[in-house]
Amino acid sequence: MITLLADGREESVEGLVVPHGATILGWERKPHGWCRGDACVPAFRAAAAESEDGVDLVRFAGLLGRQAAVDLDEGVVAIGEPADSDLDTAPDFGPLPGLRGTKVALVFWASWCGCRYDLPAWEALHRELAGYGFSVVSVSLDRDPKDAAEWLADVTHPAVVDDDGRIAELYNVINVPTVVWVDEEGRIARPQDTMTATDTFRSMNGLSSERAVAALRRWVIEGDAGTTTRRLRPPTDDERLARLHARLAAWLFRRDRSAAAERHLATAAGLAPHDLAIRRGLMPLNGVDPFGEEYFKLREELESAGVAIYRPLPDWQEETR
Structure with missing residues (x-):
């Protein structure tokens, strides 16, 4: 079998x-x-x-x-999922189809990312702007739902845990925090951006949460998304295949088949070395501290290779990373 x-x-x-x-x-x-x-x-x-x-x-x-x-x-x-040629439409998952008629900010985060500290700010925006027809939907990229649970205890917005990586695959999310704006008709209003709701880690990402949140409010209240780029960034074939090897690695790690899991993780890293959602996201399953030495070695590796860790659009980017 x-x-x-x-x-x-x-x-x-x-x-x-x-x-x-x-x-x-x-x-x-x-x-x-x-x-x-x-x-x-x-x-x-x-x-x-x-x-x-x-x-x-x-x-x-x-x-x-x-x-x-x-x-x-x-x-x-x-x-894997089919290669989607309709990059203008937000792929459906979980609560999203039930939110038609509402503007939605899909907030991708993880417990292994400092962006977990932004969740209360996203929850506050969810409540503040609900009267304008807006909802936050948070998507945790944790491979173990228990790791996300404590951070979701007090939220009222729709929240899901993408423990098999399928939603990250659908939206081509390679790191967190990543945010996607979806309009009332289920169309992409703003693609995968690095967006923060607080300045907690501004020294690391160089991004202004004030500018980003102001842009979000402007879109929700006035309908101005502030960008002409309204299509998801498509993944390459190698990125798609890397996510499948990561899925196998996660499945094998959970069954204590570490040698085979590490082999698939290495294959995934070779196919998509820049994909931190894979390489950092699987560290906890492999018994590696995602905030420890291995992560900073990975970060240095990518920065030395000129690989951007964060992917904001220029209108709220303060520094090139």
């Missing part, structure tokens, strides 16, 4: 070749091809993944534009 990690779920399959007649990733075989709702993969295209024995799961995922990371020795495979 193989464990399949896909679509935010975990299930067991007999192997990478799925018997004919089975549903694959939510798709069903029809006479004219494979269909899911109104979408169909024509039979002539699907033939590339089909054989007398069944349907090759990894090849079928490829037909859907979904990458796969496979570890047959450990009996696990991760299937």
Whole structure:
């Protein structure tokens, strides 16, 4: 048996070749091809993944534009999200569909980031601006929900924990704090920015929370998003694949298979060395202090290579990092 990690779920399959007649990733075989709702993969295209024995799961995922990371020795495979060409629309997850008609700030954070101290300020903005049709939705990138729990104890805004990294994958989040603005129609009003709600770590990130929060209020109250960039930054193929190896690493760490987990973590780091959501985010599962020496070594490595740790848009960027 193989464990399949896909679509935010975990299930067991007999192997990478799925018997004919089975549903694959939510798709069903029809006479004219494979269909899911109104979408169909024509039979002539699907033939590339089909054989007398069944349907090759990894090849079928490829037909859907979904990458796969496979570890047959450990009996696990991760299937990623499709490469989304609609970068203007916010991908749905959790509470987001229920907030149509409301402006939303998606606030990505983690307990391993100093940005956890900004949560009370985000909660205050959520309450202050609720009357203008605004909501904060906070997304913790913690791999263990228990690590996020104490920081969420007093919040009233919608909050989720992205313990499998799927939401970070959907929004191409490579570090925290990252904030995405979503308008009333579910469209991107402002893409992945480094945005702070307090100046607690201004000496490290060089960013003014005053300017950022003023811009947020202006958008919520006046409708001025202050930018013409209203599309998510797309991930590269390597970044997408790195997240799948990180998903395997997290799954293996949780089962005390450290050697295999570290192998996938190394692969992820090689594919996307700049992705701190992966490299720092997995440190707690590996018994490494995410505030300790290993993090500062990683930070120095990236800064020496000229890799920007923070990604603000220019209108609230004070220094180039």
